[in-house]
Amino acid sequence: MTSIVKAPVLEVRNLVKHFDLRRSWFQQGTQKVRAVDGISFDIMAGKTLALVGESGCGKSTTAKLILKLLQLDGGEIYLNGELVSEATPEFRRKIQMVFQDPYASLTPHFKVKSILREPLVVHDICPPQERQNHIQDVLAAVGLSSDIASRYPHELSGGQRQRVGIARAISVNPTFIVCDEPVSALDVSIRAQIINLLLDLQENRNLAYLFISHDLDLVAHVSDTVAVMYLGKIVEKAPTGDFFAGPKHPYSKALLASSLVPHPGNRKQFVPLVGEVASAANLPSGCRFRTRCPLAIDKCAVIEPTLRSVGNGHLAACHRVDEIEP
Numbered sequence: 001m002t003s004i005v006k007a008p009v010l011e012v013r014n015l016v017k018h019f020d021l022r023r024s025w026f027q028q029g030t031q032k033v034r035a036v037d038g039i040s041f042d043i044m045a046g047k048t049l050a051l052v053g054e055s056g057c058g059k060s061t062t063a064k065l066i067l068k069l070l071q072l073d074g075g076e077i078y079l080n081g082e083l084v085s086e087a088t089p090e091f092r093r094k095i096q097m098v099f100q101d102p103y104a105s106l107t108p109h110f111k112v113k114s115i116l117r118e119p120l121v122v123h124d125i126c127p128p129q130e131r132q133n134h135i136q137d138v139l140a141a142v143g144l145s146s147d148i149a150s151r152y153p154h155e156l157s158g159g160q161r162q163r164v165g166i167a168r169a170i171s172v173n174p175t176f177i178v179c180d181e182p183v184s185a186l187d188v189s190i191r192a193q194i195i196n197l198l199l200d201l202q203e204n205r206n207l208a209y210l211f212i213s214h215d216l217d218l219v220a221h222v223s224d225t226v227a228v229m230y231l232g233k234i235v236e237k238a239p240t241g242d243f244f245a246g247p248k249h250p251y252s253k254a255l256l257a258s259s260l261v262p263h264p265g266n267r268k269q270f271v272p273l274v275g276e277v278a279s280a281a282n283l284p285s286g287c288r289f290r291t292r293c294p295l296a297i298d299k300c301a302v303i304e305p306t307l308r309s310v311g312n313g314h315l316a317a318c319h320r321v322d323e324i325e326p
């Protein structure tokens, strides 16, 4: 019997984005900010890849490249196995986004029904006479009552606004959703409800998610795969269970040591992060983490480590990975 191998919903290969940074007035020319510096990953239908790392490591830039809101400087994006060379209307429909700040992402002078009708018109989702029913259905799917349709965003709570943002994303039947810090702007008391909603929708609609977060405890709960970014590179990628049971890269270990919730992989305390992230416009030679790494040796200043397998689908980019205790 032949088995059908499914293509990932999303594949990114060697994505690169370097921003030009103007030097101060007395210096010549421009500097490059290497925001995203050659990263690759796949996400299958119904699965979540979490992208984690400190502020400025390139998470949102990666999201914008995938959404085609920024021009690539290098690399390729494949959606359902097909190379994406331009953002066609069908591409714009299939890839949706849930924003960090639901208030900023909803047009303030439009009622919810107009906010939800607009993408249906743009993407010609259903005949005009069926749009009202479709809007009621998506409101129900995100746990909102139908009377919400007649309200303005400022008449809603933060949680309700984020539900409207999610309703807008799912209303056009996407296959893939980028969630960039989807609950970090919300009150702690309603974060779990929104996360559970995203998980239910994923299960019911077989959605693939790229989930961007600073919050490792949340990532442990929602993701299937974790990718750790440091200064534009993925330094570790692993199935979520493996990652939290035993992160391999010194940076990941330090990140986990800063987490409030105990994880098995943090039972042998690693030193929490010290020092500032180096500048993405002036990267250290060799390993970009070496200026903060307690295990750095001479080789780390000369040769940049590449991602390599440490078993079980677990990849890490560190010269000393074999010496690091689980």
Ligand SMILES: Nc1ncnc2c1ncn2[C@@H]1O[C@H](COP(=O)(O)OP(=O)(O)OP(=O)(O)O)[C@@H](O)[C@H]1O
Pocket: 019, 020, 021, 033, 034, 035, 053, 054, 055, 056, 057, 058, 059, 060, 061, 062, 280
């Ligand atoms: N339009 C831009 N022009 C120049 N530099 C930019 C631009 N957008 C982002 N950067 C730089 O690229 C790097 C990555 O930024 P990005 O917003 O992707 O980080 P992030 O990981 O999402 O951070 P945060 O967790 O704070 O949201 C940073 O050094 C940032 O200053």
Ligand code: SF4
Pocket: 249, 250, 251, 287, 288, 289, 290, 291, 293, 294, 295, 296, 297, 300, 305, 317, 318, 319, 320, 321
């Ligand atoms: S390659 Fe060297 S500097 Fe980089 S994480 Fe590994 S030990 Fe630390």
Ligand SMILES: [Mg+2]
Pocket: 059, 060, 061
């Ligand atoms: Mg960001």
